[in-house]
Amino acid sequence: MNVRPAIERMTGIDAGFLYMETPSVHMHTLKIAILEADDALSYESFVAGMLARLKRLPPLRRRVVEVPFGLNHPVWVTQPRIDVAHHIRRHRVGGDGTMRDLEQLIGMIASTPLHRDRPLWELHYCAGLEGGRVAVVGKMHHALADGAAANALLANVTDVRSAAAPEAVQEEYASTERLPGRIDLLRHAWADAAAQVGTLPGLLLRTLRGVLGVLRERRAGARSPLPVLHAPRVSFNGALTPLRSFATVTLPLAELKRVRAQHQAAGLDVTLNDIVLATTSGALRRWMADHDERPAASLLAGVPVSADERDAVPRLGGNRVSNLFTTLATDVEDPTERLRTIARTTADAKRIQARLGTSILADWSQFTPPRPFTAAVQAYSRLRAASWHPAAFSAIVSNVPGPREPATVGGARLRDLFSVGPLVDGIGLNVTVWSYVDRMNFSLLACPDLLPDVHHLAAYFPAALAELDLAPPAPADATTDRRNLA
Numbered sequence: 001m002n003v004r005p006a007i008e009r010m011t012g013i014d015a016g017f018l019y020m021e022t023p024s025v026h027m028h029t030l031k032i033a034i035l036e037a038d039d040a041l042s043y044e045s046f047v048a049g050m051l052a053r054l055k056r057l058p059p060l061r062r063r064v065v066e067v068p069f070g071l072n073h074p075v076w077v078t079q080p081r082i083d084v085a086h087h088i089r090r091h092r093v094g095g096d097g098t099m100r101d102l103e104q105l106i107g108m109i110a111s112t113p114l115h116r117d118r119p120l121w122e123l124h125y126c127a128g129l130e131g132g133r134v135a136v137v138g139k140m141h142h143a144l145a146d147g148a149a150a151n152a153l154l155a156n157v158t159d160v161r162s163a164a165a166p167e168a169v170q171e172e173y174a175s176t177e178r179l180p181g182r183i184d185l186l187r188h189a190w191a192d193a194a195a196q197v198g199t200l201p202g203l204l205l206r207t208l209r210g211v212l213g214v215l216r217e218r219r220a221g222a223r224s225p226l227p228v229l230h231a232p233r234v235s236f237n238g239a240l241t242p243l244r245s246f247a248t249v250t251l252p253l254a255e256l257k258r259v260r261a262q263h264q265a266a267g268l269d270v271t272l273n274d275i276v277l278a279t280t281s282g283a284l285r286r287w288m289a290d291h292d293e294r295p296a297a298s299l300l301a302g303v304p305v306s307a308d309e310r311d312a313v314p315r316l317g318g319n320r321v322s323n324l325f326t327t328l329a330t331d332v333e334d335p336t337e338r339l340r341t342i343a344r345t346t347a348d349a350k351r352i353q354a355r356l357g358t359s360i361l362a363d364w365s366q367f368t369p370p371r372p373f374t375a376a377v378q379a380y381s382r383l384r385a386a387s388w389h390p391a392a393f394s395a396i397v398s399n400v401p402g403p404r405e406p407a408t409v410g411g412a413r414l415r416d417l418f419s420v421g422p423l424v425d426g427i428g429l430n431v432t433v434w435s436y437v438d439r440m441n442f443s444l445l446a447c448p449d450l451l452p453d454v455h456h457l458a459a460y461f462p463a464a465l466a467e468l469d470l471a472p473p474a475p476a477d478a479t480t481d482r483r484n485l486a
Contacts, residue, residue, distance in 0.1 A: 006078045007180055009192050010064070010143070012365030013319045015073040017142040018064065018116075019374045020424065022381035024240045026113045027142045027422045028120070030445070031150060032106060037132030038412035043090050043125050046136070049410045050088065050123065056156035059144055059317035060087075063119045068182050070371035072189035077179060079119070086118055093128040093135070100455070102126060102135050103246045109137055110244035110445060120144050133415065142422060146319040147400035147434075148306050150419070153316055154402075157409060196366055203363050210356035230390055232295035234288065236428035236451040237391040239384035245448040247458040248418050251279075251440045251465055262470040263339060270343045275468065276399045276440075277301060277346065278339040280431050281328040282464025284395070287457045288330070298331040299394035303346075304421070307358040322358045324349040325393055335467045377425075386426035396421060396430040406437055420445045429454075 010018075021027045035041060054060060062076040095101035105126060114120045120141035127134050145153060180188075231237065256275050263270045284299060307320040326349050329341040357363075380386070398421055407414040419434035420443035428450035432443050442461055446454040466472060 007065075007188075008076045008078075009188070010073045010076060011318065011362065012073060012368050013321070013362040014143045015370065016365050016368060016373075017319070018074065019368065019370065020377055021113065022378055022425070023113075024242045024381055025423065025425050026110070026242070026244070028110075028114055028139050029142055029145075029147075029150065029421050030106065030110060030246075030419065030443075031138040031140070031154065032418040032443070033136045033138070033409065033414055034129070034416040034418075035134045035136065035409055036413040036415050037134075038410075041134060041410055041412040043127070045410060046125055047084060047088050050157075051084065053157060054082070057153055057316070059149075059153070060119055060121055062144070062317070064116055064143070065179060065185070067185050067189045067370075069186075070369070070374075071186065072193050073366075073368075073370060075180070075185070075188070082119060086115075087121060088123045088125065091124055091126045093126050097128045097130045099129075099248065102129060103248060103455070106137055107244050107246040107448075109139060110246060111242055114139065114141050134412070136409070142319065145315075145317050146306070146321045147304070147398070147419070147421075148320070149315045149317050151400065151402065154417075156316070199363075200367070206357060207360060207364075210360065213355045231300045231392065231394040232297045233390050234293055234295060234299065234394060235291065236446065237386075237394060237426055238428065238450050239381070239386040240423055240425055240428060240447045241449045243448050244423070245446050245451075245454045246420070247444045247446075247455045249442045249444075249458040249461045250416070251442065251462065253435055253438050253440050255465065255469075256440055259465065259468050259470075263336070263468075266470065268336075268340055268343060269347070270339060271346075273303075273399045274339060274343040274346060275465075276433050277303075277326065277328060277342045277397055278335070278468055279461055279464045280395070280397050281330050281338060281342065282335065282467055283457060283460035284328065285330050286460040286464065290456070296331065299328045300392075301326055301328050301395055301397040302393040302427070304396070304398045305350075305353075305358070307362065320359075320362065322353065322361050324353050328394065328397075336470070339468060381425055391426045393427065394429075396424070396427060396432075398431070399433040400435075402435045402441075404435075404437065416441060418443045423447060429457075 017027045058078065061080070061082060062078050064074045065077050066074045091105060093101050093105055095104075109122075109124050114122065120143060122139040124137040124139065125134065126137060129135060140150065256272060256279075260270055260272055260275050280301070281299070288294065303324050303326060304321050305324055307322045324346070326346040327342060329338040329345075332338040332341055400419065402417055402419070414436075416439070417434060417436040418441045420432040421430050423430055423445060428447040430445045432445075434441050434443065442458070444454050444458050446457075448454070451457070
């Protein structure tokens with residue numbers, strides 16, 4: 001069994017999610033599980049089950065401790081116990097208990113930050129859905145886990161043992177009753193910083209090689225993925241407020257795969273993620289037309305991508321992510337040509353990212369100075385400076401593979417699963433796709449002061465997928481789940 005220390009230095013990329021947080025920018029992610037009605041499922045049994053599984057969820061016992069004077073990144077300290085009343089909360093879904101009512105409650109949950117003096121997570125047990133179903137809304141700081149790590153944590157909560165890697169389940173963290181003292185924190189901060197400086201020459205060399213490789217490709221005539229990281233102005237790009245709104249839409253995974261196969265048969269090298277991007281593009285085109293927003297240039301997408309090795313053991317915490325930027329081709333009228341443009345541009349962006357190295361962002365983030373960086377972010381947010389200039393990109397669009405087999409939680413069947421990441425200042429829309437068994441669940445998080453009708457945007461996704469279909473079925477045979485309202 002791998003036993004990790006009770007006190008551990010945060011990586012630069014994990015700490016960066018703490019530094020980016022402001023009163024209006026909350027850096028938590030949401031995981032929403034819809035559970036079927038079950039006589040054995042209650043708030044009390046759910047809490048008891050979670051406490052029994054905490055050993056399988058060691059990151060949930062870790063809290064952040066800052067280093068004096070910000071001399072290095074904070075440390076994680078693993079606690080032996082948690083405050084149940086603080087972390088696991090109970091709600092009653094209002095209205096008629098519809099999915100729309102739940103989405104309104106989730107928007108409220110998303111609108112408040114997590115407390116830094118406790119482990120950075122909450123679970124919200126939401127009873128009162130139609131048919132006696134229950135929703136569990138997990139709220140977890142991005143510093144704690146990225147999508148891949150959250151997937152592994154989910155496997156340790158569900159009753160599907162085949163979904164969890166034995167190594168991940170057995171990972172253990174030592175714990176401590178006492179927080180480290182200032183002298184200990186300072187001594188370890190200096191020691192870790194000295195070791196970190198030793199990696200700088202190699203990092204500089206790798207970065208230089210990557211940049212030179214990209215420049216050689218450019219001179220040889222390779223396409224640039226984007227002429228400039230400068231998105232056109234649209235209403236949902238601007239300074240954020242603390243409020244959040246949330247909406248979902250479900251599309252059959254088989255339909256997205258069928259559309260992908262059609263275009264592949266027609267000679268287009270397209271991935272499932274390209275179909276997701278093109279569907280998002282089509283929905284945004286419809287929404288912008290309704291709001292009389294017709295930018296001449298295309299909207300751009302920031303796409304989080306995993307930097308994990310394919311054969312790596314699943315992680316229970318931390319971030320190994322990078323970002324690539326691509327076009328949404330919203331300026332292209334024809335749906336097939338729009339998909340072609342997205343696929344080509346995204347492939348070029350992936351090629352350049354591979355040349356630079358998927359870990360390059362994480363490696364350089366180790367050298368982020370905590371206090372100056374945090375102060376700059378806070379000032380930028382306080383001055384609402386994101387409204388002064390065009391955004392670097394228009395929206396965050398993420399696609400994370402979820403469980404491929406039906407699961408249960410405490411014996412109750414997991415009917416559906418949704419996930420969404422945070423907003424960053426200037427970007428008022430996040431579209432996160434999380435698959436579950438045979439469904440592609442799109443979750444939209446927005447700042448309602450920038451995008452007040454996120455549910456209308458969500459309603460456009462089925463039609464946006466349909467327009468990519470080269471051979472749509474006859475109406476009598478249509479089986480597309482247009483919207484998950486159950």
